Amino acid sequence: MPTLSPSAFVVLGLLDRYGPMTPYGLDQRIQGSIGYFWGFPRSQLYSEAARLARFGLVTEVQEAEGRRRRLLSITDAGAAELARWLTQAPTEPAEIRDAGLLRLFFQGSSDQSVEQLAAEQEQAHRGRLAEYVQLVTDAGIPENSPQLLTLTMGMRYEELAIDFWAKIKDGRTQISTSATPACAPTTE
Amino acid sequence: MPTLSPSAFVVLGLLDRYGPMTPYGLDQRIQGSIGYFWGFPRSQLYSEAARLARFGLVTEVQEAEGRRRRLLSITDAGAAELARWLTQAPTEPAEIRDAGLLRLFFQGSSDQSVEQLAAEQEQAHRGRLAEYVQLVTDAGIPENSPQLLTLTMGMRYEELAIDFWAKIKDGRTQISTSATPACAPTTE
DNA sequence: AGACAACCGTACAGCTTGGACCATAGGAAT
């Protein structure tokens, strides 16, 4: 069995937590929760499910007629694979895939279009933060759950981004890192 | 001409800033700078260059023998396209592609493996931060340049991540967002 | 009945990814 992609574990994780679902149902779950942190286009869900079925990690039962739903269920092998991933994973480095930062990087030093970019980005991040706040209040996310923690990180990131772009917009470009200079890696 | 991918603009941007280069040279530039924010596998550089050449945004001149280098140069059309992207772009939302957060999301509430995960992640982010610090001191990044700003954001993100995971590790899970609750999006 | 929205699946061209492989050039060591 080849190594599974992180997306595969999104499928396994959701099936494990919420029980059998159709790919469509998975899509609903993903949008508005983990989709913010790990994008997952709908079209991939079907192929991903098929792949997982091929490896025996989920079972697929398709209705013969009508909507021809594919009901997915996680198998014992799938649950085991998930558990293994949850505890011991290779920890690929994170990557901030932010087109705004990319554009900033390629701006000329004197370009005053930087300020325009900063204003745009600040707005965008404010919007995203508002979505998160909405999620926390509306959706029934259990207190002290890992889901809430994840979302908290998302909000903190948005706050950081808002502050970052706002300072650029106002011309207060800070060179040094923030107040508390988190120290170098501990020797191990 | 189809819409270009962000990666295409990485190529255009580097050629525009540093002058003609081989794909290999681009790769060197990317690793250790913008590569942290927008991953770009080497093999894609050649196809991306070919695509840009097809659209007339760069010119490719390949040596007939020896190392058969492909020297890439940005064309006027390419520079125009770049300038257009720099000023007016559609601003796709950012996405934190962090496998660590993904794993956190799928942890069970009572799992004490959360702490182990947090410890791992904290270490990883400390390492990444150290790389950034190295870059700032070593590489000749101009003061007050957009490149330095981008890197600053990277460092601030790492500090945030370190703090986030450290708190989880120590069991101090904070529900609310950080001190200054950056306000809702301004009405527009 | 008809219109409409939500539900659910399929198809596919083009792009991306990771890794393996090969070949050249320059320098260092024997």
Added chain:
DNA sequence: ATTCCTATGGTCCAAGCTGTACGGTTGTCT
């Protein structure tokens, strides 16, 4: 000189991923 090592530079390719468009089904409202 010959060998070896490393950096340089390119090519290939099977998989997987992405976006988008399309086509049916079911429930609901009028």
